[in-house]
Amino acid sequence: MSLGLKTDLCVIGAGAAGLSIAAVAARLGAKVVLVERAHMGGECLNFGCVPSKALLAASKTAHTVRNAHLFGIDAVPAVDFKRVHAHIRSAIDAIAPHDSVERFEKLGVTLIRGDARFAGPREIVIGDRLIRAHRTVIATGSAPVVPPIPGLDQVHYFTNETIFDNDVLPEHLIILGGGPIGVEIGQAYRRLGAEVTIVEREKAMPRDDQELARPLLQHLVDEGAAIREQANVTAVAPDGQDIRLTIEEAGHTTQLRGSHLLVAAGRSPRTTDLHLEAAGVRFDKNGIVVDKHLMTSTPGIYAAGDVVDGPRFTHVCSYHAGIVIRNALFRIPAKIDYRSLPWVTYTDPELAQIGMTEEAARKEHGEKLRVARIPFSASDRAQTEGATAGTVKIVVHGNGHILGASILGAHAGELAHLWIVAIERKLNLRSIAQMMAPYPTWGELNKMAAAEFSRPLLAHPMTHLLVKALSWLP
Template sequence: MTDPHRRPLPARRPWRKGGVLHADLCVIGAGSGGLSVAAGAAQMGAAVVLIEKHRMGGDCLNTGCVPSKALLAAAHAAEAVRRSARFGITAPPPEVEFGRVQAHVHGVIAAIAPHDSVERFEGLGVTVILAPGRFTGPAEVEAGGERIRARRFVIATGSSPALPPVPGLADVPFLTNEAVFDLTALPAHLVVLGAGPIGVEMAQAFRRLGASVSLIDIGTILPRDEPEAVAIIRSRLVAEGVSLHERATVAGVSRAAAGVAVSLGDGRVIEGTHLLVATGRRPRLEGLGLEAAGIAATARGITVDRALRTTNRRVYAIGDSAGGPQFTHIAAYHAGLVLRSALLGLPVRADYRALPWVTYTDPELAHVGLTEAEARRAGYPVSVLLEPLSGNDRARTEGEAEGLAKIVLGRRGRVLGATIVAPHAGELIGLWGLAIQRNLRIGAIAALLAPYPTLGELSKRAAGNHFAPLVFGPWMRRLVGLTQRLLP
């Protein structure tokens, strides 16, 4: 705990020599990962330069995690009003004032922004340069007319929307996550291309806010997740009125009287007022001068080793720019590894065995570790536990009993992966991540003393079912019969 009476240590600041700004660490990109590195390094005593060409906070604050979850919260509130009758509460249909919804979204951004601001970081002792940065050599970066030399560099430039090669897309107006939160009026009919987490979340949110929504994907929705879990989300989307088009090729996009027309490969045409493209993301590496620094990269991202070092040993890459899993929490995890390596010289190794992700639909879908299919492909002797949410008393009391927990086990009950579909599944999945990180067996979860009634009992009950055949089987019945005869 921080002592409020203790004076903060004076910051160590970059120094100027021969017209060049010198630092221990230079960070390019002030998104989630870059900010974590810069703040941590400065507070650990390093002289830090932070370069950002656009907005402090990056995508997560301005166009990603924060605004999307704020919009989802508004959509959830509208749906709660619609479904209140199941509790005996009579309410008229909600009136959605979309301008006020967007005001809520931007109000949340504004409330969080000071934590990511230039003022805060300069207060920590970081020298912030708001300009594009590019390498001019293996150990030098130019930004805003400044030459910066540092002992170590960190590239944390994130990613931008990847646009699919759809004929006609360049000739029609369309939205990405970078523009959808700036809408001033609710779309009458939103057509969403891409049914990954972003596409599915936005489809449900806008439908709940009153828009007609068509969701299109060349494959199935949420292809990385367990099929049993995806089936529940699919059912909910359809029940709420989302027009779902899976395994549908897009032949082209064109302007239409309503706004935009999407032609499918089977001849169908879907017309909407707005088009949202949510078909993935690509690393943002343009203009960095990677070649001048001897940094190798591909279309997937910068080439790094398990310690996140690039082919230039002075330079690290983290988060989306490193070409790995594209999650804000991964960028923060990478930041911690880089701080230990770059500042303390400690050996580090990125480990994704317990990588969690959450799709923030209602109900939420959370996953960590291996799916059943991945575990089987890896050659593990797999066993699976399935526990329906309908057996959870807390879920029943809240009228939210549609969901499940699926646990994937390896040899001797070792936890390999877990998926939960439930309200607040993202809050429940952490227990299973810890189990994977610590190489725990299922018995550790089964022995958990969980409060009643909570959604957390879902995990304990799923784990307990692993032992049900033994505890309630014929062998145990014989043992109990014997002990009862022998006990005084």
């Protein structure tokens, strides 16, 4: 083994969390070693956010052309899937330089390729190199879960880490898993011309507000996708050039055949081969256990991103990076706070959740809860663009404290921003209801939703009496 390399900070994993931490630490003057065994940019750039959104953009374009007659324009899309695939690759290539080896080396980061394993609380081994780190951050991300279905290993199947290498439009794509990944890719492939069946063992989109998730799923069905919930796949087998699934539903056994199979059954933390025991770092099947400061059970070792037991989103990785930097480098006791946690499913329409769903809020606050809704059809902008499907739903404590927002509709992810700030900064509804919103914009929906809470007061007889009494004043 070569002589040890001493460093202020060793970051294991060059995904969203690891890259953010390494870049900021290097700019602050820390000596940083970054270890990556595979792709710079991690899942988000190579297998997740970037390629999936590029695919969704292509499919939305096809859908827009197909429905252009609604605006008095006649057109028929001709989908060339190899060119769609080229668009996906070009999006990755355009963003890749920001996450490249060259950029980080210019920042002064020492990049080491290979598998990292702990030899002790302050020692990391990569191949024949020994790193002695004052602080270490584990940011190894997560991997696709492959369920133990008999016969699955006998057929070719995609995961989110391989589906974007595919440049052939499937005749019939079967998707195992009705979460955000399965639903997004399912709608995209359906709009591009493939037959699509989503098979979910329990309930699709279970983490989202069901009042809004169900209409979204129905929207996919209306577009021609099949969604089979409470459907347990008991076997998979090749069937000529196709793939055959045996499914149990409501006590009945059926067969489902498709040309391609995507396994989108969730993700699990990458902790294998890190030898965490040698460093005294506690972990379980859900990920590395951390405290509110993202410190592991071993002082000086932090964990961030998908490898942590908690929410797994790219924006959470970036959020974790800020928490780690403040704690590890500045010794500022920053804590994680998920009260305003947002997530978005980028279907069309989009489904966004900020903070608590109504179900979660009712469990905690019971009858003290107040809920207001405004339909997208109330927006003049939505009317002009023919995008009136959807709802903005706000959940508030009786004292006016905003607990959460659920949004189904066009640009839901953009509309979410205001509610994130409102929850973080503890803004009251009056601040939002009284803001000056430009007309006509999608953002007016947030103002209208906040104003819904004052409608009962405006209609109250005492309010009417007050206005009448004041009208007599000179």
